[in-house]
Amino acid sequence: MPDVLPPDSVGIVTPQTLHFSEPLLLACGKTLTDYQLVYETYGQLNAKKNNAILICHALSGHHHAAGYHSMSDKRPGWWDAYIGPGKPIDTNKFFVVSLNNIGGCHGSTGPSSINPETGKPWGPDFPKLRVRDWVHSQARLADKLGIEVWAAVIGGSLGGMQAMRWTLEYPERVRHCAVIASAMKLSAQNIAFNETARQAIISDPNFCDGRYLEQNTIPRNGLSVARMIGHITYLSDHDMGEKFGRDLRSGSFDIGSDQEVEFQIESYLRYQGGNFAKQFDANSYLLITKALDYFDLAREYGDDAIAAFQNAQAKFLVISFSTDWRFAPERSHEIVSALIGANKSVTYAEIESKSGHDAFLLPDERYQQVFGRYLAGIVTE
Amino acid sequence: MPDVLPPDSVGIVTPQTLHFSEPLLLACGKTLTDYQLVYETYGQLNAKKNNAILICHALSGHHHAAGYHSMSDKRPGWWDAYIGPGKPIDTNKFFVVSLNNIGGCHGSTGPSSINPETGKPWGPDFPKLRVRDWVHSQARLADKLGIEVWAAVIGGSLGGMQAMRWTLEYPERVRHCAVIASAMKLSAQNIAFNETARQAIISDPNFCDGRYLEQNTIPRNGLSVARMIGHITYLSDHDMGEKFGRDLRSGSFDIGSDQEVEFQIESYLRYQGGNFAKQFDANSYLLITKALDYFDLAREYGDDAIAAFQNAQAKFLVISFSTDWRFAPERSHEIVSALIGANKSVTYAEIESKSGHDAFLLPDERYQQVFGRYLAGIVTE
Numbered sequence: 001m002p003d004v005l006p007p008d009s010v011g012i013v014t015p016q017t018l019h020f021s022e023p024l025l026l027a028c029g030k031t032l033t034d035y036q037l038v039y040e041t042y043g044q045l046n047a048k049k050n051n052a053i054l055i056c057h058a059l060s061g062h063h064h065a066a067g068y069h070s071m072s073d074k075r076p077g078w079w080d081a082y083i084g085p086g087k088p089i090d091t092n093k094f095f096v097v098s099l100n101n102i103g104g105c106h107g108s109t110g111p112s113s114i115n116p117e118t119g120k121p122w123g124p125d126f127p128k129l130r131v132r133d134w135v136h137s138q139a140r141l142a143d144k145l146g147i148e149v150w151a152a153v154i155g156g157s158l159g160g161m162q163a164m165r166w167t168l169e170y171p172e173r174v175r176h177c178a179v180i181a182s183a184m185k186l187s188a189q190n191i192a193f194n195e196t197a198r199q200a201i202i203s204d205p206n207f208c209d210g211r212y213l214e215q216n217t218i219p220r221n222g223l224s225v226a227r228m229i230g231h232i233t234y235l236s237d238h239d240m241g242e243k244f245g246r247d248l249r250s251g252s253f254d255i256g257s258d259q260e261v262e263f264q265i266e267s268y269l270r271y272q273g274g275n276f277a278k279q280f281d282a283n284s285y286l287l288i289t290k291a292l293d294y295f296d297l298a299r300e301y302g303d304d305a306i307a308a309f310q311n312a313q314a315k316f317l318v319i320s321f322s323t324d325w326r327f328a329p330e331r332s333h334e335i336v337s338a339l340i341g342a343n344k345s346v347t348y349a350e351i352e353s354k355s356g357h358d359a360f361l362l363p364d365e366r367y368q369q370v371f372g373r374y375l376a377g378i379v380t381e
Numbered sequence: 382m383p384d385v386l387p388p389d390s391v392g393i394v395t396p397q398t399l400h401f402s403e404p405l406l407l408a409c410g411k412t413l414t415d416y417q418l419v420y421e422t423y424g425q426l427n428a429k430k431n432n433a434i435l436i437c438h439a440l441s442g443h444h445h446a447a448g449y450h451s452m453s454d455k456r457p458g459w460w461d462a463y464i465g466p467g468k469p470i471d472t473n474k475f476f477v478v479s480l481n482n483i484g485g486c487h488g489s490t491g492p493s494s495i496n497p498e499t500g501k502p503w504g505p506d507f508p509k510l511r512v513r514d515w516v517h518s519q520a521r522l523a524d525k526l527g528i529e530v531w532a533a534v535i536g537g538s539l540g541g542m543q544a545m546r547w548t549l550e551y552p553e554r555v556r557h558c559a560v561i562a563s564a565m566k567l568s569a570q571n572i573a574f575n576e577t578a579r580q581a582i583i584s585d586p587n588f589c590d591g592r593y594l595e596q597n598t599i600p601r602n603g604l605s606v607a608r609m610i611g612h613i614t615y616l617s618d619h620d621m622g623e624k625f626g627r628d629l630r631s632g633s634f635d636i637g638s639d640q641e642v643e644f645q646i647e648s649y650l651r652y653q654g655g656n657f658a659k660q661f662d663a664n665s666y667l668l669i670t671k672a673l674d675y676f677d678l679a680r681e682y683g684d685d686a687i688a689a690f691q692n693a694q695a696k697f698l699v700i701s702f703s704t705d706w707r708f709a710p711e712r713s714h715e716i717v718s719a720l721i722g723a724n725k726s727v728t729y730a731e732i733e734s735k736s737g738h739d740a741f742l743l744p745d746e747r748y749q750q751v752f753g754r755y756l757a758g759i760v761t762e
Binding site for chain 2 (some may be wrong): 027028029030082116127128185187188189191192193195196199200203204205221222224225228229232233238241243244245246255256257258260261263265266269270273290293296299300336343
């Protein structure tokens, strides 16, 4: 945390919580009778209420996208490089809403919340979720905030899937849709990585069939391995090579040395895994990776992505990153082609970046320019 | 197993075992006082003893490379497509030696063998190994078999690293070296995948700090996740997509359906993982992946690969596969460039294949042609 808040920071922000008592029917057929959403807002809703932007978060994201919770915070929100006064998502112009999705573990109702029917944590009994369930719950939030139409719905990765789904579920409520480093569906390889991560969690004896909170434990090792697997797929081979190469943290390769050799990349990954395991709920991880796997934009449109987008009324911005191999530029090309086929307005940029999938979170001049200029063109008067 | 042995099969083979009582000094400084190697041979050693080929195996390989152990075997050896009468490694011409490396778990001395000093399995106390240790132990095997000079040393992946190391350790004993789908050193990403697999094993409570055999258990879950991670990296994204796509094994995506959805790729990977965990020793897995990570052909040559190959006397065949992302064609290009720089004879082919790293094990016409014609040119009279 800086000693003085930077002038382009949204400053100190306080998360808010809204309770929803109207039951939410989920795609799985079950109903969430009662739930709460934690969210933050940055900037001011204008009189016409036409300057609101919704930020949809990715797998490990949450509501805290920008600014600081206190002056002692070490780091700002996860998308602080892109949200703030004068930044691409300019809070001088826009009213930005960023929530934690249901099923998450940062305050909104999820598997670690208490199931009112049992008085115990939901754990593995939390209903399965699909991307559309998040969209529906976000629409309820919009209703409560008095936002009839979003100036833009924006998301990276899994967030981009929510943004796309918004334009199909509520075509008249989205003027612009920004889909960043995303895909219309996961590939077999994407699913394979997710499933391997899930197996690491499920096979941890401390997982206790998902009832670890009742057992007063957490499947720390499994979650850590899951995150390590995920983390490898967020970085590019090249970037990992540049950052870590074959540098050693300890040990020696000298002939005759029996010292244990440890590469920097090993301790980095273990640190990332261990850190994540302290912060993230295992059942949320399972639930959200399943929602990722299940997402298939065009499934109910005869697998025809052009047909899927037919009713969308939004204009689209699609951004990909050259070294992203989790959701490669080809996946964005598919989105762009479908949008063109459906006769929609679409702006596309492939950003040259070394940072793999993670690039969507990181400061990059070209990305900031493309993103910022697109949003600057949105009329809010 | 076919009802009748195919005419191009080496037929029924019987593994042999050789004991070595001369101590083997390892790169780590420790000494293996006594060890055994299990191996198979195919074809006949000629009178001049100049038609012998050594096959070096990869991470999960072993001595059983070709033919059948009995008529009830379900499958032949792991490289049966390439070893046999009339096949690329033509047993009408060559005498082929295929061994299980020390540190492995298929009969040669390894972590699951009894440590003579304790009377218990070596387990985690088995000395750390480097690729050169395997090469030295293979040279001892050659001595016992009366093979002064190999017509060729051949290996894919980790096997290719052994083949390259042979040409540096024993330049006068290798006439030809075939390096297939390999690399002169692992990238940070390669190491990252290996480390994540190791963490899955080590954090399995049944690992018991490596003394699971004494506890009469095995870290099955950890090994299974480790194999799942590895397996993803052996296949290409494209191939996985073609083979499995988003096909379901069970469940339904119908709205209102609470059925658990399972993708084919998920059950395939879990099956692969579970199967591997029954067959492979966890300490061997740790040991061999470490040897992979540690391998760095040019380390002791001032990181100058050209200098490393300077003393090699072999002629080289280098083969890569277009969709191999574990050891991509670029890694083979580096080998070829170093060999050219060192003024060595090198033949290089990049095989168009959809099968990723696994392609080096699979039948492919072009690969068989290139490989077979190169070996056909080796003089053995």
